[in-house]
Amino acid sequence: DAGVIQSPRHEVTEMGQEVTLRCKPISGHNSLFWYRQTMMRGLELLIYFNNNVPIDDSGMPEDRFSAKMPNASFSTLKIQPSEPRDSAVYFCASSLGGDNSPLHFGNGTRLTVT
């Protein structure tokens, strides 16, 4: 099992540019989560999908952020336009759902917006 795969591992971009982060969940997992981690705020849930459908996007900070899950094996988180305060590590996680299935996190994408 390759685990949750995220790309790119690092992204450096200039303010105003569009950024797209990618995630491949573990095969067979039906729940997918996007988190953001900063020193100030810790781990924050941005959006959560179940069976490819967005269930809760209340954690998405602004309209500049959007996420899609076109199929069970792929999700994207897009920031357009990016701002320096978006700099953080973005994690994707997946789980089987249900009450006895832990979250499996990818190794994250470190985003730096200059």
Added chain:
Amino acid sequence: GESVGLHLPTLSVQEGDNSIINCAYSNSASDYFIWYKQESGKGPQFIIDIRSNMDKRQGQRVTVLLNKTVKHLSLQIAATQPGDSAVYFCAENYGWGGISKPGGSNYKLTFGKGTLLTVNP
């Protein structure tokens, strides 16, 4: 324990000693708790979980204790090794207990700020 400030609480132990990492959770209605380990440059990794109908659960070299009276959770690591050096997060959730919701117990997990464990050889 957990911190709401910028600086992570730290715990430094000698290799071979036992470690105890503490966490005070906020929601008295929380009924599911998880400990995660995060090594530098990696995502959080599941260690162990516990339901509110239990006060102790053991895994391999790890034990989680839950005290609902004072809303306190702890992670004990036996015979700590250098590979245990990492940031440890507790996470809480509520709604388990037969209530079915999409995503189950992982939905809306609230993570603590973490504790940095350093193991000295």
